[in-house]
Amino acid sequence: MIKKLAIILITTFALTTNAYAGSDGELLLKKNDPSNVKDCFEGLNRATFAFNQALDGILFEPVAKAYRILPSPVRTGVGNSLNNLSNLVTIPNNILQGNFKEAGINTGRFVINTTLGILGIFDVATQMGFSEYVKEDYGQSLGTAGVGPGCYIVLPVLGPSTIRDTAGSVINIFGGDPWYNVSVKNDTRYFNEKDYYVSRGADGINFRAKNIESFDNLEENAIDFYASVKSLYLQDRKQKILNTRGVINTMDDSDWEEIEEQ
């Protein structure tokens, strides 16, 4: 079973890598541009998207709305502790991307928030002046290393992804996520798999609760909601892989220049 999965992973890696050695900023920008990402399974993706929307309507949105009834400090505490837990994946990815300074900062953040912040409920590190926390994952590290996104796919329940980002998520369950390792893989006295899946579910609900109005607004005003979500996901991933929040670094202005002539 593990051998099979390893073969799938290597094949995926080979399919999505096409210029590992020659990757630079410009190539990364081009390769991850949403217009260059193929929707190879559009029919299936649209069907899965419709399924996810139905599931969201009957399950995730109502739960997210109920979650929002909780007092703001409780939700902040939940969000903080989930963010703190995500450091366990962010730190190895900081190292994989060569960002050793961020790896050090995030390690300090994790230690302080887990101890002084009582299992991450309080974000003491930020109050002490630590820089803003930015999550990293294995999909981003693969992207930074020059692996192309491959085809766009919509996963059941989990939502938008690409072949590369899905491969990145698979790394989590093959030792890449220490939280998964201690809770699911090596069922310890202190944690079991229920803890892992509750934390993942809470992460999803927390994200959904923060975006109820934005999602509703987007859905109501989109003429092709599937295409809008796909574009937003791919823009977001491109920005994260480039590790920039600067608009100028990620936007291609050529189309804007052409319309001067209309």
Added chain:
Amino acid sequence: MIKKFLALNLIIFLVSLKTASSIEPDIFVQSTVNRASNTLSGDKTKEERILELKKIALDTVDIRGIGFYSLGKHRKALSDDKKKEYAKVFKDYFLNSFSSRLAEYSNPVIEVNSKEKINDNYTIVTSTLAATDKRPAIKIDWRIYTKNPEKPLIRDLIIEGLSLARTQKEEFNSIIQGADGDIEALFTSLKNFSNK
């Protein structure tokens, strides 16, 4: 000598007149935001809000420019007549979409932070939509078209790094591609949205 002096004075006067009437992009954004906030925070009905928001959009957004940007590669295939028709259909769609997107918000607080000039035609103005108890603060960047410095216009909103114009362009492309390249499918979708 006097002639030269008068000519110099005239040039200085004309230059200062031009400078005086140009509007700084960040001030333009702040005043647009204030106009929208006043509309959304007052005791107005939803219909009144929508009417006022449409007026603000007509004054401050380059609707025609966004429309042609959103067409992407497909705009090259349009005849002049079709371009005219598209400009009208898009304008109706944009005004309806824009006003209904914003009409639901009440009293949004947006603070303009800084600006960065990309070139003579564009300046990016950065701002923050203040957090509420329901959602965190949101970073909004404004792409301001400054070719005419006296009449700057909004061409894009970039929310947390995600461009609305870009999203719309890919949405339009998807509709056209889904209809085997028939641009009429997009016209129909836009008209249907406006008639909702």
